[in-house]
Amino acid sequence: xxxxxxxxxxxxxxxxxxxxxxxxxxxxxxxxxxxxxxxxxxxxxxxxxxxxxxxxxxxxxxxxxxxxxxxxxxxxxxxxxxxxxxxxxxxxxxxxxxxxxxxxxxxxxxxxxxxxxxxxxxxxxxxxxxxxxxxxxxxxxxxxxxxxxxxxxxxxxxxxxxxxxxxxxxxxxxxxxxxxxxxxxxxxxxxxxxxxxxxxxxxxxxxxxxxxxxxxxxxxxxxxxxxxxxxxxxxxxxxxxxxxxxxxxxxxxxxxxxxxxxxxxxxxxxxxxxxxxxxxxxxxxxxxxxxxxxxxxxxxxxxxxxxxxxxxxxxxxxxxxxxxxxxxxxxxxxxxxxxxxxxxxxxxxxxxxxxxxxxxxxxxxxxxxxxxxxxxxxxxxxxxxxxxxxxxxxxxxxxxxxxxxxxxxxxxxxxxxxxxxxxxxxxxxxxxxxxxxxxxxxxxxxxxxxxxxxxxxxxxxxxxxxxxxxxxxxxxxxxxxxxxxxxxxxxxxxxxxxxxxxxxxxxxxxxxxxxxxxxxxxxxxxxxxxxxxxxxxxxxxxxxxxxxxxxxxxxxxxxxxxxxxxxxxxxxxxxxxxxxxxxxxxxxxxxxxxxxxxxxxxxxxxxxxxxxxxxxxxxxxxxxxxxxxxxxxxxxxxxxxxxxxxxxxxxxxxxxxxxxxxxxxxxxxxxxxxxxxxxxxxxxxxxxxxxxxxxxxxxxxxxxxxxxxxxxxxxxxxxxxxxxxxxxxxxxxxxxxxxxxxxxxxxxxxxxxxxxxxxxxxxxxxxxxxxxxxxxxxxxxxxxxxxxxxxxxxxxxxxxxxxxxxxxxxxxxxxxxxxxxxxxxxxxxxxx
Amino acid sequence: xxxxxxxxxxxxxxxxxxxxxxxxxxxxxxxxxxxxxxxxxxxxxxxxxxxxxxxxxxxxxxxxxxxxxxx
Numbered sequence: 001x002x003x004x005x006x007x008x009x010x011x012x013x014x015x016x017x018x019x020x021x022x023x024x025x026x027x028x029x030x031x032x033x034x035x036x037x038x039x040x041x042x043x044x045x046x047x048x049x050x051x052x053x054x055x056x057x058x059x060x061x062x063x064x065x066x067x068x069x070x071x072x073x074x075x076x077x078x079x080x081x082x083x084x085x086x087x088x089x090x091x092x093x094x095x096x097x098x099x100x101x102x103x104x105x106x107x108x109x110x111x112x113x114x115x116x117x118x119x120x121x122x123x124x125x126x127x128x129x130x131x132x133x134x135x136x137x138x139x140x141x142x143x144x145x146x147x148x149x150x151x152x153x154x155x156x157x158x159x160x161x162x163x164x165x166x167x168x169x170x171x172x173x174x175x176x177x178x179x180x181x182x183x184x185x186x187x188x189x190x191x192x193x194x195x196x197x198x199x200x201x202x203x204x205x206x207x208x209x210x211x212x213x214x215x216x217x218x219x220x221x222x223x224x225x226x227x228x229x230x231x232x233x234x235x236x237x238x239x240x241x242x243x244x245x246x247x248x249x250x251x252x253x254x255x256x257x258x259x260x261x262x263x264x265x266x267x268x269x270x271x272x273x274x275x276x277x278x279x280x281x282x283x284x285x286x287x288x289x290x291x292x293x294x295x296x297x298x299x300x301x302x303x304x305x306x307x308x309x310x311x312x313x314x315x316x317x318x319x320x321x322x323x324x325x326x327x328x329x330x331x332x333x334x335x336x337x338x339x340x341x342x343x344x345x346x347x348x349x350x351x352x353x354x355x356x357x358x359x360x361x362x363x364x365x366x367x368x369x370x371x372x373x374x375x376x377x378x379x380x381x382x383x384x385x386x387x388x389x390x391x392x393x394x395x396x397x398x399x400x401x402x403x404x405x406x407x408x409x410x411x412x413x414x415x416x417x418x419x420x421x422x423x424x425x426x427x428x429x430x431x432x433x434x435x436x437x438x439x440x441x442x443x444x445x446x447x448x449x450x451x452x453x454x455x456x457x458x459x460x461x462x463x464x465x466x467x468x469x470x471x472x473x474x475x476x477x478x479x480x481x482x483x484x485x486x487x488x489x490x491x492x493x494x495x496x497x498x499x500x501x502x503x504x505x506x507x508x509x510x511x512x513x514x515x516x517x518x519x520x521x522x523x524x525x526x527x528x529x530x531x532x533x534x535x536x537x538x539x540x541x542x543x544x545x546x547x548x549x550x551x552x553x554x555x556x557x558x559x560x561x562x563x564x565x566x567x568x569x570x571x572x573x574x575x576x577x578x579x580x581x582x583x584x585x586x587x588x589x590x591x592x593x594x595x596x597x598x599x600x601x602x603x604x605x606x607x608x609x610x611x612x613x614x615x616x617x618x619x620x621x622x623x624x625x626x627x628x629x630x631x632x633x634x635x636x637x638x639x640x641x642x643x644x645x646x647x648x649x650x651x652x653x654x655x656x657x658x659x660x661x662x663x664x665x666x667x668x669x670x671x672x673x674x675x676x677x678x679x680x681x682x683x684x685x686x687x688x689x690x691x692x693x694x695x696x697x698x699x700x701x702x703x704x705x706x707x708x709x710x711x712x713x714x715x716x717x718x719x720x721x722x723x724x725x726x727x728x729x730x731x732x733x734x735x736x737x738x739x740x741x742x743x744x745x746x747x748x749x750x751x752x753x754x755x756x757x758x759x760x761x762x763x764x765x766x767x768x769x770x771x772x773x774x775x776x777x778x779x780x781x782x783x784x785x786x787x788x789x790x791x792x793x794x795x796x797x798x799x800x801x802x803x804x805x806x807x808x809x810x811x812x813x814x815x816x817x818x819x820x821x822x823x824x825x826x827x828x829x830x831x832x
Numbered sequence: 833x834x835x836x837x838x839x840x841x842x843x844x845x846x847x848x849x850x851x852x853x854x855x856x857x858x859x860x861x862x863x864x865x866x867x868x869x870x871x872x873x874x875x876x877x878x879x880x881x882x883x884x885x886x887x888x889x890x891x892x893x894x895x896x897x898x899x900x901x902x903x
Contacts, residue, residue, distance in 0.1 A: 079858070079861035079862050080857070080860075080861035082857050082861070084853070084854040084857050084858065085854075085858070110887070111886075111887040111888050112887070113863075113886045113887060114862065114863045114885075114886040114887060114888055117861055117863075118861075233853075268848075268866060269853075271853070271856075271857065271860075272856065272860065272865070272866065275857075275860040275861075275865050276865050276866060276867065279865050279868070302873075305873075305882075305889075309874055309882065310874075311876060402891065405891070406879070406880055406882070406891050407879075409879060409880050409891075409893065410878055410879040410880075410894070413893070413894070413895075419880070419891075419893075510895070513851075513855060513892075513893045513895060513896050514880055514891060514892065514893030514896075515855075515858055515859065515862065515890065515891070515892055515893070515896075516890070516891045517862065517888055517889065517890055517891070518882060518888075518889035518890065518891055519888075
């Protein structure tokens with residue numbers, strides 16, 4: 001066994017039994033607490049990747065104990081090791097090809113009979129085993145007692161008791177692992193064979209004998225294992241033996257004959273009979289070593305389930321929980337988002353400060369508009385996304401998600417999706433990228449692809465700024481919340497239609513049958529939720545730091561070049577003239593205060609107090625205080641979306657006027673001067689300059705590649721009610737939907753001030769009707785998903801063609817749907 | 833009789849699953865082997881079943897109910 005067992009590969013999978021390195025694999029049923037144990041062993045030192053060629057997650061980590069470095073591979077949770085599912089094949093292949101030093105089989109102690117099914121197959125593989133009775137506290141509470149010594153003898157492996165979520169037993173486990181790994185190979189080990197009954201055992205031995213001539217096969221896989229698998233008609237094994245055995249025909253015929261005999265004698269196919277015998281073996285072992293003293297009929301989980309899975313109540317609970325999840329994401333996340341937005345603003349300012357104030361440097365523009373603007377736009381959503389994923393992780397770890405799949409299954413089935421599909425869709429509300437990765441939980445490739453293709457229709461977080469810009473621009477306050485809801489509903493409705501169409505024309509055939517375990521409810525651990533959340537959030541971050549960064553830079557380049565050198569207006573001259581006008585006005589004020597006429601002290605923001613006359617300093621401080629008060633007032637009105645005739649507005653305004661009055665009291669003689677400074681000199685100048693800057697940006701953009709492209713596609717967009725400006729912004733949104741708003745800002749030359757949002761909205765209201773506003777949102781909702789989604793769809797589906805199909809299909813659908821909406825709306829005179 | 837006809841709360845034994853080898857193998861590994869004792873926890877006429885077998889609870893799609901033979 002030793003010689004042929006190590007396949008040397010170039011990567012770090014090379015197994016080295018030498019010195020103090022031990023490699024172990026964790027195998028076990030889903031929901032057996034395997035992941036928690038893996039976390040307990042490896043903590044933060046884990047690495048998640050993919051098994052080569054398949055989209056099955058590969059988790060590896062490191063742990064140190066007694067001077068040994070233990071590499072831990074967490075195999076996918078499986079119920080058995082057949083060739084029927086990709087997870088099982090991956091797990092099996094790893095065990096055979098890499099021959100870990102120890103296989104740690106994790107069993108749910110309160111559910112041991114079913115869990116031991118996998119164990120019997122691990123025993124047959126002949127690998128050194130350590131059995132872990134996890135969740136032993138639950139078992140004890142249920143009155144189940146184990147004779148560990150006997151059970152260990154019957155199964156041929158040491159047994160350790162653990163309570164994973166309380167981190168108990170980890171040390172004993174490591175002890176057992178090291179003990180088994182360091183047992184010299186020629187120590188006699190109790191050979192345990194899973195007996196299948198006399199007749200079948202004979203058939204197995206006969207086939208084993210036929211194979212004994214094939215050294216390579218037998219030493220690599222084990223003769224008995226091969227024989228049993230052949231009897232079970234395991235296709236993968238059949239393939240390997242066919243290509244490896246010297247006398248394949250003889251083997252094949254013997255196997256066929258044996259299968260016929262078994263079917264004749266026992267009335268069922270060989271694999272079912274063998275499976276039955278396995279359970280028989282398990283049952284026998286358990287009868288001797290497991291005692292159930294108390295017959296607990298209804299566990300706590302069952303009582304909760306009586307309500308949670310019961311028709312209407314269950315649905316109500318589900319809806320309430322989903323509402324809770326979104327409430328958490330949007331309300332709690334909002335202030336955090338604001339903080340991040342502010343931080344990015346500061347970062348932008350800090351970077352801008354590295355250049356002189358009116359520098360035209362492309363590098364500066366690249367960093368601020370391209371990098372910080374683009375990437376920042378994505379990262380700002382991080383709080384929302386983390387909260388959403390945390391809530392979902394909590395629900396998953398608690399076991400509720402299985403119940404949710406139960407409730408959603410009927411609905412999903414009617415649409416043509418699998419019950420489990422709703423989980424990726426839920427994640428899709430945050431970000432489509434991890435949602436696409438989450439489709440891995442679907443077993444059938446068909447279900448996975450269909451879900452992946454329509455996922456972008458579930459409005460992701462990136463579309464929110466678009467809605468936040470357009471909805472208040474075109475719709476009165478009482479229509480706003482319904483409009484937002486409508487966008488989400490339309491998305492979901494289109495997804496449903498999309499699935500139906502895909503199922504009818506492309507992916508014909510039934511959805512995979514729903515077979516899912518309902519684990520008992522469990523209190524999630526903080527550590528588990530954090531790790532779980534982090535796995536998804538990091539996908540989002542990676543999207544931001546790689547693809548969006550690359551595309552933001554690309555978009556920036558397209559929007560900056562070609563640079564129009566001879567502009568229509570001489571902006572420099574106009575800015576200089578504006579400065580001159582301001583200085584003239586300032587000179588008078590300077591004279592009144594005894595300052596030199598060309599002093600710019602009064603409009604400065606940071607003041608060197610020692611060098612200036614006292615009253616000038618006071619004037620500047622007063623000016624700054626008034627500015628701050630006005631800003632607060634504007635923000636309050638904007639935050640609460642106050643209308644000028646509402647009582648709340650009056651209240652806020654009264655407060656503001658009170659503040660101003662107090663300021664006046666502090667320096668009554670300077671107050672009118674401060675107002676003059678702000679409203680007659682500084683204010684108008686700043687606005688004028690901002691206008692000029694913005695107009696220049698708009699002109700440059702129109703001349704750039706993006707602008708030209710926008711004009712180029714304008715005829716295509718006209719039937720939708722769009723113009724080249726919207727076209728330009730849509731092109732920019734290819735990098736990430738969040739960039740749509742930024743691009744609109746530039747096209748409309750609203751510049752960078754705080755009131756940019758309102759200014760932009762005002763312009764939009766001017767140029768477009770509410771119908772067009774709605775159509776823009778509709779188009780953004782449906783059309784081609786962002787580049788990151790494209791990339792991850794290509795990777796998860798294994799073929800670029802699906803990502804292309806998704807992008808093309810969605811864009812075409814967006815065009816058609818928006819066209820219909822616009823034409824219909826115009827015809828009916830709605831919102832024009 | 834088929835699983836769909838079993839009342840909630842009843843305890844039955846599995847006779848046979850009429851399905852392809854992939855699905856049968858999966859169900860077997862989860863405990864549904866001929867002769868196994870099942871309790872039907874939820875059978876609401878619509879939506880998936882919930883059955884208790886070998887100490888766990890399994891959710892099975894409605895469509896499978898016709899193909900699972902019990903007595």
